[in-house]
Amino acid sequence: MKSWRQRRVDVAPNGWPAHIHPVIQRLYAARGVSTPDGAEHRLARLHSPALLGGMDRAVALLIDAIDRHQRIVIAGDYDCDGATGAAVAERGLRLLGATHVSHVVPNRFVHGYGLSEALVASLDPTPDLIVTVDNGVASVAGVAAARARGVRVLITDHHLPGDTLPEADAMVNPNLHGDGFPSKALAGVGVMFYLLLAVRAAMRDAGRFPDGEPDLSALLDLVALGTVADLVPLDYNNRVLVDAGLKRMRAGKACAGITALIEASNRSVSTVTATDLAFAIGPRLNAAGRLEDMALGVACLLTDDTAIARRYAEQLSAINQERREMQAGMVDEAESMVARAAHVDAVGVALFDPGWHPGIVGLVASKLKEKLHRPVMAFAPAGDESDELRGSARSIPGFHIRDALAEIDAKHPGLILRFGGHAMAAGLSMQAAEFPRFAAIFDAIARAHLDDERLQALIQTDGELDYRDHTLDLARQLRFAGPWGQAFPAPLFENIFECASWKPMGTKHLRFQLRHTQGGAPLDAVMFSCYDGTPPPPRFRAAYELTVNDWQGRESVRLLITHLEAV
Structure with missing residues (x-):
């Protein structure tokens, strides 16, 4: 179970032109932009x-x-x-x-x-x-x-x-x-x-x-x-x-x-x-x-x-498809490794497989970080006929991964051969024989810096969306607002829906027809990489993005669900 939290709007939107939807104004304000100036992206203001x-x-x-x-x-x-x-x-x-x-x-x-x-x-x-x-x-x-x-x-x-x-x-x-x-x-x-x-x-x-x-x-x-x-x-x-x-x-x-x-x-x-x-x-x-x-x-x-x-x-594109297939296999192996080993109890998770590709381990760390809500490091042989491992790390809010590596390096000189990176991502090299010792030290450092609250996965939303706001006009405005990304997240709404109908798309995805509990017309919705053969609940709370579906050149509103829980 994940915890839900709504983004706060501490300052009311002010001075926006009438054609900017009130929901857009609220979204900007929740990200610290309360006036139009903060959304006017003029090169002269660099x-x-x-x-x-x-x-x-x-x-x-x-x-x-x-x-x-x-x-x-x-x-x-x-x-x-x-x-x-x-x-x-x-x-x-x-x-x-x-x-x-x-x-x-x-x-x-x-x-x-x-x-x-x-x-x-x-x-x-x-x-x-x-x-x-x-x-x-x-x-x-x-x-x-x-x-x-x-x-x-x-x-x-x-x-x-x-x-x-x-x-x-x-x-x-x-x-x-x-x-x-x-x-x-x-x-x-x-x-x-x-x-x-x-x-x-x-x-x-x-x-x-x-x-x-x-x-x-x-x-x-x-x-x-x-x-x-x-x-x-x-x-x-x-x-x-x-x-x-x-x-x-x-x-x-x-x-x-x-x-x-x-x-x-x-x-x-x-x-x-x-x-x-x-x-x-x-x-x-x-x-x-x-x-x-x-x-x-x-x-x-x-x-x-x-x-x-x-x-x-x-x-x-062909290389990327090869990467996707290789990544899927490595992620499956990593998830199996976590499921059968003591890593499931680790706060700082370090994983290694001699068959992994050093160019893909960062993506494995990213996927496992999302699944476990723990900082994760994934290692592979360096591939240069040495005894070195190359690792990539991905972190969660509240744990500066590059600073954590610096702390390990200071306390255990020589354990890490090289490292560098940012707060949320880093890379490092070490001797293969040192991996077990490093894994234990990394877990200890993570335990010292992360409390139970930070280890709780959080779904941060922009609150409920009125059924009357499920419009193509708002979806279009959302598409070109922002630009959304790291530290300026794409809008994510939450509502309780009745599942009027559903069907699989491919083998892992689902398509829904949903009814807002307040009323309105049925809503088309999709959720990717979620289907394991279990039917969705008849009534659930969903976190979703309001998007434009322009399949075959015809635009319509579609909800992109990122998480759901039965209610």
């Missing part, structure tokens, strides 16, 4: 790039490299944030006049994570400047290797720093200690975009654009995709970036690769939302980095040829 620490030095370094026609290599990462960030960097620098720009993305099975020594050694010819995107703050050895070869290094990253910083020539990261930038939530692609804005501003001030400055807003579709896919909090600044990128996509102005990925995922360009980016587009890019080589993903985002983009998108 925080200034000048507020980011290290920006002056980074800008000077890039302009010098551009002016001297030096070889600039963008060092990305093998997830969606890193791939979009690499594409933003390469496209943006070319717009700003760079003539020798290329990119490299580490292969997780060959180079490891970030700007590693192995990645630096693979660079041929030797570049003059390496610019990292979405990595680098922990690359002490990699930066040292680059500088030993006479290569300058500019780090752009958003990950939390460790105790030792690399000796880079410049570093831009909103999460460095003492950085005064108001938003700590920028994704790696967002940091790179901000750097480009600062370079353009410096060039503009120097009179470098007599015929008009380059339009960097053309990169916002990439910024939006990377920001949403990386699950960073959608504070106001990030909502401005994401909203602007989504509007470019809906207007048909996205790059060829993103357009092809939208089409390959059977979404409509004209109605694409942040949810589509998170659950359909982003996973297709991420799959390449998990199972093969993210170079394919970056190539898809860099091409301007529609036919080539579609071919890349088809390849990425």
Whole structure:
């Protein structure tokens, strides 16, 4: 049984225009936005790039490299944030006049994570400047290797720093200690975009654009995709970036690769939302980095040829389907492991199977975290003929997973070989023989920080919806409001319904006809991955999203149920 809680509206909505539905006003107010200003996502209201620490030095370094026609290599990462960030960097620098720009993305099975020594050694010819995107703050050895070869290094990253910083020539990261930038939530692609804005501003001030400055807003579709896919909090600044990128996509102005990925995922360009980016587009890019080589993903985002983009998108979709099948098998194994072992009593759950794929363990941890409402770490062999394990961690509110790893590292030096991450997700490496000891220590740390209340799964809703508000107009407004995402959650309502009829869809899904207890017409509803052969209760409380069903071009209201309990 899960506990239900309604989001509080502490300040009444005020000053909204009449065409904005009162429910929308209430939803914004429950997320801390009580006036229209907080929902007006104007690019002019972005925080200034000048507020980011290290920006002056980074800008000077890039302009010098551009002016001297030096070889600039963008060092990305093998997830969606890193791939979009690499594409933003390469496209943006070319717009700003760079003539020798290329990119490299580490292969997780060959180079490891970030700007590693192995990645630096693979660079041929030797570049003059390496610019990292979405990595680098922990690359002490990699930066040292680059500088030993006479290569300058500019780090752009958003990950939390460790105790030792690399000796880079410049570093831009909103999460460095003492950085005064108001938003700590920028994704790696967002940091790179901000750097480009600062370079353009410096060039503009120097009179470098007599015929008009380059339009960097053309990169916002990439910024939006990377920001949403990386699950960073959608504070106001990030909502401005994401909203602007989504509007470019809906207007048909996205790059060829993103357009092809939208089409390959059977979404409509004209109605694409942040949810589509998170659950359909982003996973297709991420799959390449998990199972093969993210170079394919970056190539898809860099091409301007529609036919080539579609071919890349088809390849990425095929890899994603392989990832889905592999993930399903690994999750089944993990659930069986939990069911038959002492892990069921653990507060901090650590799982390992020698047959698991290191690129998929993060998804296994995520699924188990949702099921158990516990922080979960899943491990697989590193796959490089060493005795190392690679693990991915996912956490729950109230337990900062990266800080937990830092605490373990401080108390048990040498147990963890490498680690890094965020509050809700992290990665680490260790020797395989240390796994049992680590699992016990991780459980003890979790027990020390998490009480029974935090271990109680919570369904947080926006309260009941009047039956008269189950309208297509409100569903359409909800679709394009937000943008909804991490820390700015999609609206979730709760009501008690009578189940007028139901039937399976496929083998795991259900379709319902529901009656609101207050009256009104029957409502179409669906619930995915819920059916085990047991009929649903005749009367239940449901948590649901009010959505637009546009099957075969005909729009209608549909409830998307995420949880139900008999009443």
